[in-house]
Amino acid sequence: MQKMILSALTCLTMATLGAACNQPQKTETGETKSATQNEKETQAKESDTTASTDSKKDTKTASAKPTAKKGMPAPDDLLTPPADASVSGLKSRVLITGTGKVKPTADDTVVVHYSGWDLKGKNFDSSYKRKRPASFPLRGVIKGWTEGVQLMVEGEKRRFWIPADLAYGEKPKRPGAPAGDLVFDVELIYIDKPLPAPKDVAKAPSNAKTTPSGLKYIVLKEGSGAKPKASDKVKVNYSGWTKDGKNFDNSKKRGVPAEFGLDRVIPGWTEGVQLMSIGSSYRFWIPGDLAYGDTPSRPGAPAGTLVFDIDLLDILK
Numbered sequence: 001m002q003k004m005i006l007s008a009l010t011c012l013t014m015a016t017l018g019a020a021c022n023q024p025q026k027t028e029t030g031e032t033k034s035a036t037q038n039e040k041e042t043q044a045k046e047s048d049t050t051a052s053t054d055s056k057k058d059t060k061t062a063s064a065k066p067t068a069k070k071g072m073p074a075p076d077d078l079l080t081p082p083a084d085a086s087v088s089g090l091k092s093r094v095l096i097t098g099t100g101k102v103k104p105t106a107d108d109t110v111v112v113h114y115s116g117w118d119l120k121g122k123n124f125d126s127s128y129k130r131k132r133p134a135s136f137p138l139r140g141v142i143k144g145w146t147e148g149v150q151l152m153v154e155g156e157k158r159r160f161w162i163p164a165d166l167a168y169g170e171k172p173k174r175p176g177a178p179a180g181d182l183v184f185d186v187e188l189i190y191i192d193k194p195l196p197a198p199k200d201v202a203k204a205p206s207n208a209k210t211t212p213s214g215l216k217y218i219v220l221k222e223g224s225g226a227k228p229k230a231s232d233k234v235k236v237n238y239s240g241w242t243k244d245g246k247n248f249d250n251s252k253k254r255g256v257p258a259e260f261g262l263d264r265v266i267p268g269w270t271e272g273v274q275l276m277s278i279g280s281s282y283r284f285w286i287p288g289d290l291a292y293g294d295t296p297s298r299p300g301a302p303a304g305t306l307v308f309d310i311d312l313l314d315i316l317k
Contacts, residue, residue, distance in 0.1 A: 071123030072115045078183055079119065081161035090144055091161040095185065098156025104191045106146055109137045111190040117183045124178045132256055133189055142167050149188060157187040190252075197245035201307050204285040215268055216285040217275065225278025226315060230270055233261045233316040241307045248302045257313055266291050268306075276312040284308045 081091040104110050113133045115126040127134045138146050144162030152158055161183055164170050168177040204216040211217075228234050235257050240249040251258040262270050268286030276282055285307055288294040292301040 071129060072117075072126045074117050074121035074123065075159060075183065075185070077159070078117060078121060086147065088143070088147060088166060089163040090147055090166060092148055092151065093159045094156065095159055096155070096157035096187070098153035098188065100154030100156070100188075100191075102191065103153055104138060104150055104188075106138050106150060109135060109192040110149055110188060111135045111192060112149070113187040113189060115185045116178070118178050119181055119183070122178075135192065144182075145184070145186075149186065152186070152188040154188055154191060157185065160184045160186060192250070194247040195239050195241075195250055197241045197247065198283065198307065198309070200283075201241050201245050202243050208285065211271065213267075213271060213290060214287045215271055215290060217272060218283050219280065220283055220309070221279075221281040223277035223279025223281075223312065225312075227277050228262060228274055228312070228315045230262050230274060233259060234273060234312060235259045235314040235316055236273070237311040237313065239309050240302070242302050243305050243307065246302075259316060269308075269310075272308075273310065273312060276310070278312055278314060281309065281311045284310065 077093075082093050085091045111133050112135075113127045115123060115128055117123050138149055142162070144160060144166035147166070148158065148160045148162075162181065164180045164182075167182045168174065168179065170180055172179050204210075205218065208216045208218045236259075237251050237257050238249070239247060239252070241247050262273055266286070268284060268290035271290070272282065272284045272286070285305060288304045288306075291306045292298065292303065294304050296303050
């Protein structure tokens, strides 16, 4: 049976936002989460809004700040949103100014850290607690997130007050979804634009080396550290393309390097990464029989010869 490149690594989104995944991980709500670039449609649901400064009016509604039941503490202004709202009723406040220049569109996939509370102060979900950011398409989340995250730039952190009709409603149909108005802190880490394909993606250059199995590779940067064994766990960054130049996966979009056992990935990775030293970067042309095959049995898996750029960051014994 063919091994998948990182089934665990490519499952990264949050259940509270409504994600689905072939390889589930439990979230705080007990649901599943996932994310991989070649399966973008299997993702989450969330919301966002416009930034505005606020005079300190209407503090009557905040006579007593709710106490968080567990998880991340509720913000002090949980019940005192800014006075200004968008046409939809979404409110927001900028907590940290971003450094990016471009805002995402509704068609983009984004990588974020976030925490969410109901108006009683209950922290119902948080990517910070899981210590890994979440990735999802903006058209696959609740309306408040789709609207709000489009106001942000990379590096920005915002607090959103999302009315129930832009979230899950007063009586959510989905089991476990939080009801009523919700408050989210959202940190936009990365807008996931597909990486341009290498110029030699369609065919390995003449100077590429070929192993007996048919694996081809070139050295982009040679490292000086140790080489892993097939039984080792490694830490890498990587990007993958099909021969027609489609970028189907990219670990950098998730904001953290990937970690996996070399005996738990496709054969082309198991063989190829063992050629590398820590600190090196290689480009591999992996034939279909060393990847997912020419007609993959797994839905959404890329077919045929695949091209990967891999940076070997460390060997984790």
